[in-house]
Amino acid sequence: MDEIEGGNCYWANMPSELLREVLMKIEDSESSWPARKHVVACAGVCKSWREIIKELVKTLEVSGKITFPISIKQPGPRVSPVQCFVKRNRATQMHYLYLSLSQALADDGKFLLAARRFRRPSFTEYVISLHPDHMFRASSHYIGKLRSNFLGNKFVVYDALPPHAGAKMLRSRSTQMVGLKQISPRVPAGNYPIAQITYELNVLGARSPRRMHCIMDAIPASAIKPGGVAPTRIDFPISNSDSFPANPFFRSKPNGLDKSLSMPLDSQRDASLVLRNEAPRWNQQLHCWCLNFHGRVTVASVKNFQLVASPENGLVGAENEKILLQFGKVGKDVFTMDYCYPLSAFQAFAISLSSFDTKSTRE
Amino acid sequence: MSSPEEKTLILKSSDNEEFLVKESVAVQCITIKNLVEDGCDLDAIPLLNVDSKNLAWIIEFMEKYADSTSTDAEKKDFDTEFVKKPFNDVLGLILAANYLNFPALMDVMCDACANEMKLWSVEQVREKFHIQNDYTEEEEKAVRAENFWAFE
Numbered sequence: 001m002d003e004i005e006g007g008n009c010y011w012a013n014m015p016s017e018l019l020r021e022v023l024m025k026i027e028d029s030e031s032s033w034p035a036r037k038h039v040v041a042c043a044g045v046c047k048s049w050r051e052i053i054k055e056l057v058k059t060l061e062v063s064g065k066i067t068f069p070i071s072i073k074q075p076g077p078r079v080s081p082v083q084c085f086v087k088r089n090r091a092t093q094m095h096y097l098y099l100s101l102s103q104a105l106a107d108d109g110k111f112l113l114a115a116r117r118f119r120r121p122s123f124t125e126y127v128i129s130l131h132p133d134h135m136f137r138a139s140s141h142y143i144g145k146l147r148s149n150f151l152g153n154k155f156v157v158y159d160a161l162p163p164h165a166g167a168k169m170l171r172s173r174s175t176q177m178v179g180l181k182q183i184s185p186r187v188p189a190g191n192y193p194i195a196q197i198t199y200e201l202n203v204l205g206a207r208s209p210r211r212m213h214c215i216m217d218a219i220p221a222s223a224i225k226p227g228g229v230a231p232t233r234i235d236f237p238i239s240n241s242d243s244f245p246a247n248p249f250f251r252s253k254p255n256g257l258d259k260s261l262s263m264p265l266d267s268q269r270d271a272s273l274v275l276r277n278e279a280p281r282w283n284q285q286l287h288c289w290c291l292n293f294h295g296r297v298t299v300a301s302v303k304n305f306q307l308v309a310s311p312e313n314g315l316v317g318a319e320n321e322k323i324l325l326q327f328g329k330v331g332k333d334v335f336t337m338d339y340c341y342p343l344s345a346f347q348a349f350a351i352s353l354s355s356f357d358t359k360s361t362r363e
Numbered sequence: 364m365s366s367p368e369e370k371t372l373i374l375k376s377s378d379n380e381e382f383l384v385k386e387s388v389a390v391q392c393i394t395i396k397n398l399v400e401d402g403c404d405l406d407a408i409p410l411l412n413v414d415s416k417n418l419a420w421i422i423e424f425m426e427k428y429a430d431s432t433s434t435d436a437e438k439k440d441f442d443t444e445f446v447k448k449p450f451n452d453v454l455g456l457i458l459a460a461n462y463l464n465f466p467a468l469m470d471v472m473c474d475a476c477a478n479e480m481k482l483w484s485v486e487q488v489r490e491k492f493h494i495q496n497d498y499t500e501e502e503e504k505a506v507r508a509e510n511f512w513a514f515e
Contacts, residue, residue, distance in 0.1 A: 014454065018461055
């Protein structure tokens, strides 16, 4: 059925600039999900197509579009938050994160991440994965996990991949790789602590909203200052093949993209970004604590929160007011989650999950 | 309507078929426009990379688009019918439009190509484009996982 000119398969030799025109049309026209899957499919055809697509697709921060799975590891856009929702299945202890596809709070969604809750004798853990049927650490879909302490008031978020060059990894009994020197071509799933979340009783007493405190070890405080940047991964490392970049990081500058060979070491000297929850105000008429969720949260719940930058970061004014993560209930086992730069979907999801597990500290 | 003095060009396909086209229509192809402006004095303009099958279609397209009486809606309807061709003819027209530097045709044909591709699986794209899958087994696994997530 397919004609061959002069005995040559000239379609495979289509000039790359023409192929680029066609792929650019696909990338341009399919900006929303589920249609955006065609962009991902094109990248799966062969290496040269992947190169073109990867060049056309900008990071989430720049384009505002989620494209490849790595998007869930990338900082959100700076201005408008990414709107998502979480659905919980109590029977299976599964939690699903979706990208919102419509104005409805939690209706039409594109699957992003799944988390499964595991209760252990002295802690609770949420394993986070790209594939809802592969909720275990050894899976290639494993993204990271959230682990609570015994009391359920302190949590650590672990990333399967190093957040930046020189990251320290947690040694666990099951880890075969120690340190960063690669022995095998495949990058193993590690356990890199990237955030610490603490819940405290409010000084006003047990019946008032608890306080949240998050130290984002993978994000420098400078990221939210004017001209600041947050680490951005552009690909999952899978092997030593040429089709995937050897250095999967680059820094994004506010005005565009700049590939650098490795993460700048000064990100290690920078203090970590600290977040705290916005304090609700007591509403005398309604007789409850209130936060303005701008219509995105509709059911009162102790799980609801808004995170902003803490004054500990040494910032002034408006930088402390922007809501970086908002999470709250909209129905039985349904929650909305909105996040923006410098947080990623993975980080936002993990932090939100901690809200499920905090033991009630009422005495 | 054309005046009696309006210049006509002879375009010759790679398989030596000759087509008469008004100059005002033909210059939508920048390649032809440049030749005319450079004072090409050949009897016929040879288009070495365009066969008669494609050239006939291209002329049909050029004449529709040069017609000042056709509305945008009519052009859209025309495009919709025009692109209903076997896939390798679509690709052939893209190559020809590129060679002749005909932006309007290029746009329409690339859109058509993109729209067709969206209906296909990765394997089908490889088949239609005669592309060799150059991913290693491990990479192919990662590609499949990536597609699973995207199509979830």
